Amino acid sequence: MKNAQAKRYNHALKQAGINDRPVLLLDLDAFDANAIALRERAGTLPIRVASKSLRVRKALGRALHTPGFRGVLCFTLAEALWLSSLGYRDLVVAYPQTDPEAISRWAGNEQARREITIMVDSRAQLDLIDRVVPRHAVLKVALELDAAFYPTSSLRIGAARSPLTDPEDLLTLAKYVSKHKRFELDGLMGYESQIASVPDGGISPKALMARELRKRSAAELAERRTEAVEKVGEIAELRFVNAGGTGSFETTIQEEAVTELSAGSGLFGPALFDNYRSFTPQPALFMGFHVVRRPDEDTVTILGGGWSASGPAGKDRLPAIEHPKKLKYLGLEGAGEVQTPLTGPAASRLKLGDTVWLRHAKSGEPAERLNKVAVFSKDKIIDQWPTYRGEGKAFL
Template sequence: MSAPATMPQGAVGDETHERLERATAAFEPPFAVVDLTAYDANAADLARRALGKPIRVASKSLRCRALTERVLARRGFRGALAFTLPEALWLASDHEDVVVGYPTADRAALRRLAGDELLARRVTLMVDSVEHLDFLREAARPTPNLPLRLCLELDASLRLFGDRLHIGARRSPVHTPASALSLARAVADRPEFRLVGLMAYESQTAGVGDAPPGSPLRGLAVRAMQRASATELRERRAAVVAAVRAVADLEFVNGGGTGSLERTAAEPAVTEVAAGSGLYGPALFDGYRAFRPRPAAYFALPVVRRPAPDVATVLGGGWTASGPPGPDRLPLPVFPAGLRFRAMEGAGEVQSPLLGPAARRLRIGDRVWFRHAKAGELAEHVDAFHLVDDDRIVAEAPTYRGEDQAFL
């Protein structure tokens, strides 16, 4: 993947920089902020792109209960998509509809779920194999009087030439209508379970930008792949949903992500879509043609060294994103404009040298503002987000870390 570009100079960036500096003048970095104007604008745009279908909020991409609740209070958003069962149990104390987006092997959490009538009504588990059913039966000991709610995950990847070319995340082994029907029947044969949902996450369209900066030929290839994948998945998902509905009364069919909302929402078989990253607008979402989230989440680090006239070193900086290693997983320095990491050092755990024209103007104690490459992972580094409205801090929202929660 190509390296992220630095934020260009311009009135919009200058105005945002000035607002953030005024709002946070009393704070000592490191700290993180969320610009509520941008956050709310992103929420409105996501709802527009969802074509009237409800958006299930991916809590992994926020990791802040206050901001999750803020968006769920808006029209067009309904339910949460958690990333672990312990997180789902925690969220379910406030939310009536929480789907765990990934299978779980947490025996203690499963016993708690199966033994609590309220939680068992509010939380839905993800499965993709009979092996999962056997594990859940052994670990949770559910009963027909209080069945566990299950969601079947369909593999959304594009497979060509048999399985010799696999495009998309390696997730579920369930790929065909026949395999989905087989698993749905296995659930139906076990009265301690109830199949209520079906989910498919098309990572190759929802999570891959179709206009990578500086790589027009790669963009053409990505768009061709995404068109082929969307056409194939639309037909296959409809067939899978029809097959599963023959044996289960599905409450929802979930699909998509921030990068594919319009395309996925347009499928008749899909009843709801999922999104979360687009609310913060991280740097990896700068590479899409159809939409461009407004950057809403930033973090600031202090300049602590000037090892050379053209180098300014900030404290920390190694808040890198998960995924395939590459320059695009590094934080993006945005204010002041014109900064970049030193290629031989990158973003370090305790210090990060920055180069570029702006580095000559920075002094000890000045701040450098960054955007994270991804969304919710930023919350693992701070105890709270300072919420900015115009040029004022209006609230402090604790992150999961700030609420002493570490789920993964």
Template sequence: MSHGVPPLRRPGVQPWNDPAAYWGGITRAVAGIDAPVGVIELNALAHNAYDMLDRADGVPIRVASKSIRVRSVLDAVLALPGYAGVLAFTLAEAIWLSATIDDVVVGYPTADRSAIAALAADPVAASRVTLMVDSVEHLDFIDSVVAPSQRETLRVAIELDASYDSRLLGRLGVWRSPVHTAEQAEQLAGRIVARPGFALVGMMAYESQIAGLQDSPPGAGLRGVIVRDMQRRSFAEIRDRRTAAVLAVRAVADLEFVNGGGTGSLHLTRTDSSVTDIAAGSGLLAGHTFDGFAAFQPAPAASWGLSVVRKPTNDRATVLGGGWIASGPPGPDRLPRVVWPEGLTMAKHEQAGEVQTPLAGEAAFSLGVGDRVWFRHAKSGELSERIEAFHLVDGDTVVDVVPTYRGEGKAFL
């Protein structure tokens, strides 16, 4: 029986700085476990959790569950002072989590009729879950599922578009909310408070072009200079615009929270006085995307191991599987990264394959059938969709095994 992630304490050492010892310890810990085997190294997880608190500097962190998808990790992180609430990615997930977590904001609008009906009929969930809206159409859709007179009052938050229009680079950020100005936010707020069956309790603005974009990509110094300049300008713009929008909406409704930021922008978003909590989660398990950020260096907390199954030549070793590609724009940065043994590279015309991944390099000469190769995913939470459990490792010892959402029989999206 799993006891979950033990209490996270700030580690006094950083074993990942010695790759041979770090990956060697993990290899020994799960030597008898068949591949694919997922691992969370507890010292690395704790380091990342406390590093995020340091960068937030007193502003509460709302944990982005999409970037974890392991309930016991969510529980362990939320037990730390400075973390409060969850940012979920689907309404069905939010309802599920609300059985034990009393503050769950759904980060995206929903058109899930079954989940809306379930929320509307559940007084506890309705008091704990906040829906995201950015248009009157969202209100109309919810009303079409369950009329206001036949449901609990539903908590909603307005999402403000945080994208940035750069003279040099064009529009930057993700295509999300149509609510861009303070005037638009105030108008939507007025429409919400005038509607029966809804309570406007929050706002959100996610500046993805700052929080999720590498500002120090390896081997691309000029790109880093351009990105950092853009981010500086973008943050100044969204800080002023968000402040104006929050003031306008607060004149209409008594907001409980204003959420912003992400793992990559904690140090900036905390300086925006209009923000009451910052959404972050990717930095906890630390997909390799964050290796290209200048403001912090997360530890490689989550990884997975595959077994060598053949040797096509003496200088190559092939592992079974490996093609766990991250979502987003196709490119080399979406591939998993081979991290141990060091120096292994993927075959140019095969890369990470669904059924096999051939690897070359000096270390391949010494690899034999059954040997273990370690990978890191580009993104943090997507690895949890591939495996049913993580082995919790401390040094060279497995201290527990905890299920992912998938291991609990959940596949929300």
């Protein structure tokens, strides 16, 4: 973030009377530009919006009103039920669900049964649902193919998700679903995290290894996913085959078996996406914190700031310091929950009450911290959108 951009954000917040910190600021012009860029990368395939990566309902709605976007990839059944009650359609829950209260509500609501599909990858999950719901309900489910890459039989590269690695395993479960009067097989999903979520920009050995990994994994997965879709397609007509993520569009769209893509992070442009070769989204979501202390001439302390990202602990999970640029975390403290000391040449120019701008490493997680997002466009704050939290919702 350049000085001029920080001044524009600070001035717009002041003019709107938004003086509280921390503050979330969404640059709507950058958000819209990212949506267009995702659509162009997707080619002819529709994009299902991953709500986990937004958790701001008005941002979700804005994406869905952009040509090329269709449907929501939810992260819990309770969230999908809430969105369904508000009129959202075509909701796929990306993770298996075991909450009996949510399952009962799903089964007992005709609209929810029509609009919501949940992911399964084992007979045990289906049997659990079967024990909970009334006998008359027919529920839509989708199967998840394990999309991780296995260079050897004992090494997995990618997310530990579904146990259905082999197309034959997927077919066996599909046959079980098709014979069960309770369930309707609606679709298939496979998320290649080792491609979609692994930065590969630059010329470092790590980047070169990442590019080779992505190439090999994409080729192997395309063959395996095609076989899986063909096998399952012999016993059920799949409404959708969902695949990919923000970082893998270029390889995923080459697979004829895939009917739709998923994306969410690419709309907000978090820091983990700063080093991709194929796509670098514009940073759109920022976090502002007040300077409240000066431990010494070269150090300032902001109130809060410790909004580290989920995943393996490391420096890349810390919020990126956007402005002023010449600041860094203290090695012994890092980003603290209540206070975060920052040191560097820029510290001497900061005064108490000044705003330091950070950017989260991941996308939707900051929405769990604050109740609203200040929406910036054309040098003004044009609105304030509630987060899920601001609407009284906390799903995970």
